Amino acid sequence: MSRWRCPASILVLSALTGGSAAAQDRVTPAMRAEMESLVGAALTSSRAPEILRGLTDSVGPRLAGSAGDRAAVAWGVATLRALGFSNVRAEKVLVPVWRRISESASMTAPVRQLFAVAALGGSVSTPDEGITAEVVEADSLAAVDALGERARGKIVFIWKKTERRRDGGGYGETVPIRHGGAARAAKFGALAVLIRSVGTDDNRLPHTGAMDYDAKTPKIPAAALSTPDADLLHRALAEGRPVTVTLKIKTETGPDAESANVIGEIPGREKPDEIVLVGGHLDSWDLGTGAVDDGAGCSISIEAARLIGALPQRPRRTIRVVLFANEENGLRGGRGYAVDHASELSKHVAAIEADAGGDRATGYSWNAAPAAGAFMKEMEAFLAGIGADRFVKGGSGGADISPLLASGIPLLGLRNDSSRYFDVHHTANDTYDKVDPVQLNQATAAMVAMTYALAEAAEPLPRIPESDRTRRRPE
């Protein structure tokens, strides 16, 4: 649909559509020229890998409320200042505190095998001596219900493989097991829950992640086995002999702690009160150094804004980078932002989240009034050359910006190739070396073009209609 693809038909279309051609023409030649130069800069002189390295190497793991989290906030403020951002500040957010102390699991019958295990985030402890019980298996939450009384006094093991897909869709199918397994099994008197890690790798590195208890059922310990260990347990159970497992988990929770959303701005030249928000989340799980989740998104966001700030002429609107607190186990940063900035949300013209890793961008999800489709078509055409032209309509952009949905702010989510993402996501393997700088730069290029276009376009995108201001999955 872009001019260079089919110039004749576009010329005809322009003649036919008359007035509405203006709407399709949001991306002016001057904007396109600037976007081209920004893409070139992102691909050749990006500091995104260096920013990512700073966060992962010098801060490391940073679960909400931990010492690492506080170090990350300090790093964020110092980094944004050093890179020349304006109005840099840390906006206080209270976050929940949960801490992993120790964990172990082993099969004790019919043979002894030591498992690689990780408590799920929020899990309670086992007694000090652990829980030793026979294991019963299910392959879904519905199958846990079907176990019924057979779960009583047992360890319920939920075994389901997570499919590898470029769009990451396999995660959506198995993550409900992680969130809801414990509450479901507790209903029938299970003593603990083990799940096959929600991941696509075959490493003996378990995947942690958030889980939820239900006020109506007892809180029972919940942990993930690495995929090879889960598959071993699955094979042992398939033989039909009784299988016994010992699980020991020690965790603690504390009172809410202080954390912060870290913010910096590139003030707009004409409409500094109008804001294009771009960001990721600063917190990470505790096992790795949070490179793909979400150091990548933070570095992409920071670098995209920095590149725009370095232009001879800044765009019309302000670009606000927000590094959100506590996405992983509370969403307090995203929720707090929506509350704290309620009075200026009407001036937010768009929000983009980058929280799908550091591999190459494949496009965007977008949610705005249907009339924004013309602008999106233009951007698809522009981004086709770097392979980032798979746009899907719908969704809420990302967890941190989802609380903005209710105010109708157009929400975009950077989409990355997620084929490798769930290999390392929420594991000890989520480290700096897993991010390919070439792909990270391409993702930054996709981000910088969109951010600039939204900040420079003559008119803001039409806001999400009232009827669409509730969460749903992208189409």
Next chain:
Amino acid sequence: MSRWRCPASILVLSALTGGSAAAQDRVTPAMRAEMESLVGAALTSSRAPEILRGLTDSVGPRLAGSAGDRAAVAWGVATLRALGFSNVRAEKVLVPVWRRISESASMTAPVRQLFAVAALGGSVSTPDEGITAEVVEADSLAAVDALGERARGKIVFIWKKTERRRDGGGYGETVPIRHGGAARAAKFGALAVLIRSVGTDDNRLPHTGAMDYDAKTPKIPAAALSTPDADLLHRALAEGRPVTVTLKIKTETGPDAESANVIGEIPGREKPDEIVLVGGHLDSWDLGTGAVDDGAGCSISIEAARLIGALPQRPRRTIRVVLFANEENGLRGGRGYAVDHASELSKHVAAIEADAGGDRATGYSWNAAPAAGAFMKEMEAFLAGIGADRFVKGGSGGADISPLLASGIPLLGLRNDSSRYFDVHHTANDTYDKVDPVQLNQATAAMVAMTYALAEAAEPLPRIPESDRTRRRPE
């Protein structure tokens, strides 16, 4: 060089060479027909994956002298009996005992980062409070020498990447660092040694393996960091600021324990006293379940012999499967076999070791008198169809059979595609799921053909000349 490749030239060659054609003709049409059916059986109805699963799932880790090692010997005897082998026995071997109790390492300055670390096999403990010291880096043993007095009172960190190669050659270049690093650094008063794992992966799973102390220098603790952790430490040191690490290792050694070489036979129909030995090693490192190292070699050897034993007519000579004890940290099994069987080594017509993983066979190393070359050419041609025709002359077949070199027994080593082998070798990731059954069956096919041919050929291979009966690397 085979008939079907260039029939005309071979016919001419046969006519011209007269008597020597018999030597080239060791693989008779009848043998070839039997080998073809054995290859077919190995590829379609192999029990190698099932045997491997039995060892890894039901025994698991089995470092020499451990409870797992004893369970492995029992498994080996039971398995060979169940599969119908004759003369099944466990031949006692005394093995050294070393045990990992606990280990941890972290960077403590300029920032704190927790490392994934594993004590090298044989390492002494640190004091209970650990060793905390500044780190100095070297990239080779020679570079450790060059550090000289700068190593005194420090932790010496040897950082060198292991190259991924199909022939596994990268390992040979870096493994001397694992073996000799501690002794070298101790010479200059270093307190401990850390190495970058000798591995080709990027997982936070360190690679253990044997190391050697020198009687002339103090025994200092030695451990491997996972490759991502080693690279993080390397980057931190590259910044030029002082870097401090705390290392805690607790290990113990005990008196020699009883283990065994497990043996079973397929008796020959004509010359039962002549032996073709085929085997791998039964012990494994302690971190994983020893699937690629060397459960794969054991299962390939057992299944190759079992398939031959199931033929309507057994070959002339006896096939003896030997599952060697203690390859990893002592070679007591291989050495013990050579001593215990000294009186019948003259009746060993060949020995083949499988200890290069479970991926597809690429060929063989072979060491015998040069006249064996004609037979090897025939076998290369036969195995070309399954891609196992890369034969190299030289070497000693494998560690366990290398003590047989002095007696001149023709020695062969099954060569596998080692591209993936050093990703998991000696790590917690060495588990059943890492072996691809299709490739394991192909390797079994390559093994069964060679084993049968050696056991059935009219004449044994000419033995290794006296001048070649010392160890050297394959050509």
